[in-house]
Amino acid sequence: MSAPTDWATKDFYKVLGVKKDASADEIKKAYRKLARENHPDSNPGNQQAEERFKAISEAYGVVGNADKRKQYDEQRSLFGQFKGGFPPPGGGGGTYGGGNVDFDLSDLLGGIFGGGGARGGAGRRRQAQPRRGDDLETETSISFRQAVEGATIPLRLTSDEPCTMCHGTGAKPGSVPKVCGNCQGSGMQTSASGGVFAMTEPCSQCRGRGLIVEHPCEVCTGSGRAPSARTINVKIPAGVKDGQRIKLRGKGAKGDAGAPAGDLFLVIHVEGDDRFGRKGDDLTVTVPLPFDDAVLGGEVKAPTIDGPTVTIKVPPGTPNGRTFRARGKGGTRRDGGRGDLLVTVEVKVPAAPSEGERAAVEAYRAARQGAAS
Incomplete structure (x- = not known):
C-alpha cells in the first residue's frame, strides 16, 4: 500500500468500482467480489491478476477503514480544490473561508500528512518514521465441525512487504540511500503562496520518503517493497459464526525498518452440515x-x-x-x-x-x- 502522502494521486473508489458516497457494506461487497476473482490462488502464474489483486487490497485497506477513508477523502478534496495553487485567502491568519470551505490550513495539513503545516511559512520538520505494515483482509472456508469446536488452519497470504534483497531500503546491495537534501529527511516540504500562508506537501524530490535512492535495487526498482507470499497457521476460536470477521493483531504485512506489522482481518465462511x-x-x-x-x-x-x-x-x-x-x-x-x-x-x-x-x-x-x- 502506498504511503498516505501518495493517496491524492490514486482513485481507490475507481479501483473498487464503487461511487465515492458508497456505504461501507457496498465497499466491502465490491472488495470481496474482486478479491475472489483476482486472488493469486485462483489465477496461478497470472501476473496481471496479481497486480490487480494488490491494487484492490491497497484500495480496500484505505477506503475500507473509516478513519483512513475520512483522511483520504479530505486529502483528495484538498488537492483537487487547490490544483494548480491556492486561491487568494478569504480571511487572514492562514484560514480560508471561500465557497464551502472553512478550515485552518495548518490544522488540516498537519492532520493529513502527520507533519506540521504552519502559518507564515514557519513549518516544523521532523524525520520521516518507518512505515507500519499494511492491514490485510482475506477469506477462508471451514467445515461446520471446525466452526463448532475450533481449529487451527493454514492460511496463504500475498502482500507487499519489505524487499528481501535490499531489506526495504530500496537501494542496490552494497549501497545505501542518502537523506533527501530538499526536505532534510522529513518527507515533506513547505511552499509559500503570496507570503500569506504556507502549504505543506509531499517532497517533490523524494515523494515523501525522506530518502533518495541513487542506485535502485534490481528486485523492487527502488520502492523498498516487493510482492511476498507466506503461509501462517491461524487459530479459529470455537463457536465462530458464518460471515464473522476476526482481527488477528500483528498478522498483516510486515512494516519497514522494524516498524510493527499490520493486522489481518479474516472473514469466515462456514460450510453447511447434512445433520446439524x-x-x-x-x-x-x-x-x-x-x-x-x-x-x-x-x-x-x-x-x-x-x-x-x-x-x-x-x-x-x-x-x-x-x-x-x-x-x-x-x-x-x-x-x-x-x-x-x-x-x-x-x-x-x-x-x-x-x-x-x-x-x-x-x-x-x-x-x-x-x-x-
Whole structure:
C-alpha cells in the first residue's frame, strides 16, 4: 500500500468500482467480489491478476477503514480544490473561508500528512518514521465441525512487504540511500503562496520518503517493497459464526525498518452440515420417531457432533415436531463450556404398512371410534 502522502494521486473508489458516497457494506461487497476473482490462488502464474489483486487490497485497506477513508477523502478534496495553487485567502491568519470551505490550513495539513503545516511559512520538520505494515483482509472456508469446536488452519497470504534483497531500503546491495537534501529527511516540504500562508506537501524530490535512492535495487526498482507470499497457521476460536470477521493483531504485512506489522482481518465462511444446524450456542438435529413410540412412549437415539449418540426418552402422546434438550451435548462455546443439543422428533408414518401393522392400526381405529360413540 502506498504511503498516505501518495493517496491524492490514486482513485481507490475507481479501483473498487464503487461511487465515492458508497456505504461501507457496498465497499466491502465490491472488495470481496474482486478479491475472489483476482486472488493469486485462483489465477496461478497470472501476473496481471496479481497486480490487480494488490491494487484492490491497497484500495480496500484505505477506503475500507473509516478513519483512513475520512483522511483520504479530505486529502483528495484538498488537492483537487487547490490544483494548480491556492486561491487568494478569504480571511487572514492562514484560514480560508471561500465557497464551502472553512478550515485552518495548518490544522488540516498537519492532520493529513502527520507533519506540521504552519502559518507564515514557519513549518516544523521532523524525520520521516518507518512505515507500519499494511492491514490485510482475506477469506477462508471451514467445515461446520471446525466452526463448532475450533481449529487451527493454514492460511496463504500475498502482500507487499519489505524487499528481501535490499531489506526495504530500496537501494542496490552494497549501497545505501542518502537523506533527501530538499526536505532534510522529513518527507515533506513547505511552499509559500503570496507570503500569506504556507502549504505543506509531499517532497517533490523524494515523494515523501525522506530518502533518495541513487542506485535502485534490481528486485523492487527502488520502492523498498516487493510482492511476498507466506503461509501462517491461524487459530479459529470455537463457536465462530458464518460471515464473522476476526482481527488477528500483528498478522498483516510486515512494516519497514522494524516498524510493527499490520493486522489481518479474516472473514469466515462456514460450510453447511447434512445433520446439524445451529441456534445460538446450541446445536439442532432432527431424528425420526416411530408412530407407536409417539403414542405409547419410548426412546430415540440422536447423534452428537463428537461421535457418541445420546438417548432421549419420549413420553406417551408425543406430537410431531416436539423438541427435547440434551444438556451439555452441543458444541464448544467461547468460554470453554458446551452448549446443548436440541433434538426435534419427526413422527414416522409407514408408507407401506405390513398386514400385521395394518391390522393393528385398524384395531386402533375401531377402538378410538368405539370410545367416541
